[in-house]
Amino acid sequence: MADSPTVFRLNGKWFMTYIIFDGTGYETWIAESDDLLKWTTKGKIMSFSKDTWDTNQKAGYPALIDITWNGSYEPMKYREKYWVSYLGGSNAGYEAGQLAVGMAYTKDLTAIRELTRIAQPVLSPIDPTARWYDNKTIFKSSVIYDSAKKTGNSFIMYYNAAGKATAENPHSFESIAMAVSDDMLHWKRFGKKPIITKGRGIAGDAQIVKMDSLFVLFYFGHNWVDSTNTAFDRFACSYDLINWTEWDGDNLIEPSETFDSQYAHKPWVVKWKGVVYHFYTAVGSKGRVIALATSKDLKLLE
DSSP states (O other), X not given: OEEEEEEEEETTEEEEEEEEEOSSOEEEEEEEESSSSSOEEEEEEEXXXXXXXXXXXXXXXXXXXXXXXXXXXXXXXXXXXXXXXEEEESSOSTTOSOOEEEEEEXXXXXXXXXXXXXXXXXXXXXXXXXXXXXXXXXXXXXXXXXXXXXXXXXXXXXXXXXXXXXSSOOSOOEEEEEEEESSSSOOEEESSSXXXXXXXXXXXXXXXXXXXXXXXXXXXXXXXXXXXXXXXXXEXXXXXXXXXXXXXXXXXXXXXXXXXXXXXXXXXXXXXXXXXXXXXXXXXXXXXXXXXXXXXXXXXXX
16 A cells, blocks of 8 residues: 655655555655656665564655745755654554654665664654643654744644543544654654644644745545545645644545545645646555646646
């Protein structure tokens, strides 16, 4: 199963990291493209290991990518390294066990070799500072650089996590929350509550872009109402990266084809040469795959 695309640009080429679940757990792969349409797999950059906290789960997400809409989409180096946050865990299975956020780095993000991983998680549900919304497990993370330090810190992590079930909330659900750092290694939770939550189902997999003075957070929703078990992509907006207003109109992407008839979710959106490319994870007739929607019919542009 292919999942969770992250798209960036380096040295005149496009690259996509994505994760593969083979029945044991997540490993991270990378592909390249000249045109954002035709992709060639290059190889694996995060693999299974032995006797580590992240033995069977390493789902990587490149950090510090230029968030400017219609910008360079180039990842920034910090301390002469490219950084990747990742979902890690030791249990085998699909998103199994207690997951946490790990951090890895490399001097060449497009090289086919294992990333160097920090020995322990940087954000975990068993931290003494864990909150009610992230004390069960933590899933995908997305890390950006904020030169204006709107939170008082240089780096912001947006992550989705689930809290333990309680008498008030007997069903665990996922929300999007924030953490901050000044060195990419030491992270602290920001605020006392999630920035986006529905109190049920999932709100997750944030991607931040900057459109002039407006920040846009793309994310997905799942199981928000009792009558459906589908998943779909939406967005929210902010001027300060902290307080977000959710779009209340139609979904950006939702099941509409046989290959995404169950889920059309987990967005990564770029604008390039006048076209918006909306990559997402599709679940349907082809299994779990990576799909693409565009703002223009590219066949008409050929």
